[in-house]
Amino acid sequence: MSLFKRNLLVLALSLSLIGSLAFVTGGDGSSFEITKNLDIFASLYKEVNTYYVDDIEPGQFMRKGIDAMLASLDPYTDYYSESEIENYRFQTTGKYGGTGCSVRQQGDRLVVTEIYRGFAAYKAGLKVGDVLIALDGKSVKGKSVDDISKVMKGSPGTDLKITVERPGAKDPLDLLVKREEIAMKSVPFYGMLNDSVGYIKFVQFSEGCSKEVLNAFHELKKNPGFKKLVFDLRGNPGGLLTESVNIVNYFVDKGTMVIKTKGKVDDWNKTYNAVNDPVDLNMPIIVIVNKGSASASEITSGSLQDLDRAVILGQKSFGKGLVQTTRPLSYGTQVKITTAHYYTPSGRCIQALDYSHRNPDGSVGHVPDSLKTAFKTKNGRTVYDGGGVDPDVKTSDSTLAPVTIALLEKNILFDFCTQYVLNHPAPDTLTHLHLSEADWNDFVAFSQSKGFSYKTKTELALDKLKENAAKEKYDVQQEVAQIQNSLTTDKAQDLVNFKGEIMDQLYIELAARYFYQNGRIQSSLQNDNDLKAAVALFADMPQYNKILKGNQ
Numbered sequence: 001m002s003l004f005k006r007n008l009l010v011l012a013l014s015l016s017l018i019g020s021l022a023f024v025t026g027g028d029g030s031s032f033e034i035t036k037n038l039d040i041f042a043s044l045y046k047e048v049n050t051y052y053v054d055d056i057e058p059g060q061f062m063r064k065g066i067d068a069m070l071a072s073l074d075p076y077t078d079y080y081s082e083s084e085i086e087n088y089r090f091q092t093t094g095k096y097g098g099t100g101c102s103v104r105q106q107g108d109r110l111v112v113t114e115i116y117r118g119f120a121a122y123k124a125g126l127k128v129g130d131v132l133i134a135l136d137g138k139s140v141k142g143k144s145v146d147d148i149s150k151v152m153k154g155s156p157g158t159d160l161k162i163t164v165e166r167p168g169a170k171d172p173l174d175l176l177v178k179r180e181e182i183a184m185k186s187v188p189f190y191g192m193l194n195d196s197v198g199y200i201k202f203v204q205f206s207e208g209c210s211k212e213v214l215n216a217f218h219e220l221k222k223n224p225g226f227k228k229l230v231f232d233l234r235g236n237p238g239g240l241l242t243e244s245v246n247i248v249n250y251f252v253d254k255g256t257m258v259i260k261t262k263g264k265v266d267d268w269n270k271t272y273n274a275v276n277d278p279v280d281l282n283m284p285i286i287v288i289v290n291k292g293s294a295s296a297s298e299i300t301s302g303s304l305q306d307l308d309r310a311v312i313l314g315q316k317s318f319g320k321g322l323v324q325t326t327r328p329l330s331y332g333t334q335v336k337i338t339t340a341h342y343y344t345p346s347g348r349c350i351q352a353l354d355y356s357h358r359n360p361d362g363s364v365g366h367v368p369d370s371l372k373t374a375f376k377t378k379n380g381r382t383v384y385d386g387g388g389v390d391p392d393v394k395t396s397d398s399t400l401a402p403v404t405i406a407l408l409e410k411n412i413l414f415d416f417c418t419q420y421v422l423n424h425p426a427p428d429t430l431t432h433l434h435l436s437e438a439d440w441n442d443f444v445a446f447s448q449s450k451g452f453s454y455k456t457k458t459e460l461a462l463d464k465l466k467e468n469a470a471k472e473k474y475d476v477q478q479e480v481a482q483i484q485n486s487l488t489t490d491k492a493q494d495l496v497n498f499k500g501e502i503m504d505q506l507y508i509e510l511a512a513r514y515f516y517q518n519g520r521i522q523s524s525l526q527n528d529n530d531l532k533a534a535v536a537l538f539a540d541m542p543q544y545n546k547i548l549k550g551n552q
Contacts, residue, residue, distance in 0.1 A: 074338050076324055082332040083150065094184045094206030098153040099160065099177050101126055105145055106411050112164070113414070116182065117516040124177040128513055129418035130164040133172050137161065156180045168422045189521040190216040193531070195225040197538055201232045201521055205239030205296035210246035217250070217279065228284045228538045230531065234314065238295025241272070241323060241342070248303045249274035251285065251310070256345075258303050261323050263340030268325070284544060285310035286534045289389060290397065294318035298350045299342060302389045306345040308379040308548045311537065312391045314530050319387035321351030346375035352387035381550035392547050395533050403494040404501050406454030407447065413502070416446045417509045426514040430522055433511060435503055443506065444495055459484070 049056055063081070070077045080088045089096060100119025103110050110132040115122050132140045135151050152160065160177045186209035189201045198220035202213060220226050238244075241259065248258045256274045263269065287301045287310045298317050304310035323340040341349050352367070372386040384390060400408075407413045420439070427433045455463075462480055469476045495502065504527055511523035525531055537544055 070335075074322065076320070076322055076336070077338050078336045080334045080336070085332065085334065088326075088334065088336075094186060094204060094209070096153060096182050097156045097179055098182050099124075099126075099162075099179060100182045101152075103132065103145055103148055103152075106414075108141075110140055110143065110145065110148055114512070115516065116184070117518070119182050120177050120180045122516075124162070124175045126162065126164070126175055126177070127166065129414075129421070130166050130173075132162065133165055134163040135160060137163075152179075154179045167418050185212065187212040187216045188517050190220060191522075192220065192223055192226065193230065193525075193535055196227045197230060197535055198223070198226045198228070199230045199232065199525075199531075203236055205236070205241075205243045207240060207243070209239070210243045210250075213247050214250060214279065229286070230534045230538075231285060231287045231310070232531075233293045233297040233301060234288055234290045234530070235292035236294070236297040237292065237318075238297050238299075238320065241296055241299060244296040244299040244303075245272045245274070246276075247300055248307075248309075249276050250279040251281065251283075251304065252278060252307055253281065254278065256307065258345065259299050260343045261340040262343065263323070265339065268339060284538065284541070286537060286544075287312050288530050288534060289314045289317045289391060290530075291315055291318055291388075293389075294320045295322075298389050299344070302344040302348075302350055305383065305389060305392065306348075306375075306377045308377050308381065308550075311393060311544060311547050312389060313393040313534055313537065314391050314395055315397050316387075316391070317350070317389040319350060319352035321349040346377055346383055348373070348375040348383060348385035350385070350387070350389060377550070379548060379550045381548075393533065393537060395530050398529055400505075401494070401498045401501055402456050403454065403498050404505060407452070407502065408505065410450075410452065410454070412447050412450055412452050413505055413509060415450070416443050417506065417513055419446070420510060421513050430511055430515055430519055433507070433514065433523075435506060435510075439506075440499065440503065443502075447495070 049058075063079075066079045070079060087096075099121040100116040101112055101121035102114035104113045105111075112121075112126060112128055112130040112132070115126060115128055132148065134140060135148070140148060154160070156179055158179050160179060162175045162177055164173050164175065166173055184204070184206075186204050186206055187200060187202055189199075191199055193199045198217075200213060200216045200220075202209070217229070220229070241261075245258045249256075252258070252274050254274050254277050258272050258274055260271045261269060285304065287304060289297065289301050289312060293301065293314075294317065298320065301310075301312050301317065305312045321341055321343075322338045323342050324336045325339040326334055326336045328334055341351055343349050367386040372384040374382050374384055377383055420442075462483060465476065466480055507526075508520060508523045511519035513519075515522070
């Protein structure tokens with residue numbers, strides 16, 4: 001197509017869009033402002049496309065403009081191109097067409113890091129630790145994880161040949177994977193923590209997830225001693241609002257207000273009440289949350305807190321009190337728009353007051369008390385808005401030691417487990433998985449053979465000190481050297497000092513290798529401080545009841 005014709009097409013489409021918008025929105029001042037700016041945009045696009053020194057790729061150029069425009073609103077209003085619809089479908093339904101495995105970049109290699117039991121990759125014999133060489137005969141060298149993910153996803157029933165280099169195997173292996181619909185469970189694990197306390201791990205609010213929760217609850221009910229429930233929402237990013245309403249409904253009276261939404265379009269404002277008969281109104285419940293519990297997780301925990309139906313335990317939740325609505329666009333694309341705030345039964349909004357109060361990971365940071373508003377729960381307890389659900393029982397955020405983090409980030413721990421599995425057959429059950437002192441010594445030797453080293457925060461601060469001192473002409477070399485020598489001596493003991501923590505991480509990774517996602521979750525619960533705190537609170541029911549009664 002000639003440059004003239006291309007510009008003419010761009011201008012014609014833009015003018016058509018402007019005319020359509022003006023027709024739809026009418027002739028008020030706001031509509032004129034929209035029409036004027038669209039005209040400016042179309043003119044700018046035409047001029048840049050005509051005169052910019054290099055050729056412009058229209059799709060990429062427009063996408064950057066769309067992303068920047070939406071980013072100025074909030075982090076949750078997003079545009080999905082036709083090629084990204086599969087990812088969006090997974091977010092809302094928990095389903096996608098693909099292979100059922102995860103891949104991670106390790107240096108210049110693409111390594112399989114997770115296999116989901118029962119799905120296509122599992123059936124084809126793909127293993128964690130396999131290094132991708134080619135997909136359908138095309139080399140993956142230089143490709144990113146996103147590139148690989150797009151190739152692995154596809155219509156159920158289609159074939160994909162995956163060529164891998166497998167540790168312990170002499171030659172590359174060709175595996176034929178038949179893509180299928182991958183349906184990830186919202187409740188990947190549930191079970192009894194002791195004779196009376198049941199546990200449900202809940203990871204996403206996708207379509208139909210409330211039925212999974214109900215099924216897990218009924219299965220726990222088959223245990224005669226089941227009298228108390230721990231509901232784990234840690235790391236759950238949320239999802240469908242209606243599913244959170246359904247879950248709250250299981251534990252509150254029919255007709256109870258669960259959540260209210262309010263936005264610009266009055267007709268879309270809605271109050272969500274419990275419309276079904278409850279499943280259990282009396283069972284004591286503890287909901288565990290952390291900074292990764294967002295959106296629908298906060299609706300569930302915030303509503304149960306406001307209704308004094310559960311004790312919330314853990315750390316302050318993420319702080320997302322916004323509702324998104326998806327709207328179809330042309331050419332198979334979609335836009336997800338923030339259309340409302342939601343309000344829990346007490347009337348508070350969980351949304352962070354502004355994005356300047358957020359931590360680097362996006363979760364809500366410290367909000368001054370002067371900016372918060374107090375609200376009352378059903379029993380008269382005081383709760384606050386301003387960002388996130390504040391737990392009734394606060395626990396410390398568990399953090400790993402720098403040495404453990406380095407072992408994870410540098411894949412030392414991962415690679416050791418890959419070698420371990422080659423030499424150790426799978427145990428019959430998770431309870432038969434044990435790591436001996438000899439295994440620990442093998443790990444230490446393995447880490448040393450890989451030249452493992454890392455820098456502590458103190459060392460990084462010293463590097464910065466030396467850099468600034470040099471710029472300012474200060475001589476601190478001797479003092480810094482003394483500190484560094486001391487740190488080097490201390491670091492040599494880090495593997496010993498944090499042996500227990502490192503062994504826990506080894507155990508979790510090996511549990512995942514042998515028993516997949518279920519094994520990873522079960523093993524991670526064994527030394528879980530939040531879980532220990534929940535079980536301890538359930539052992540002191542007078543204290544549990546006192547928390548819910550407040551000042552009554």
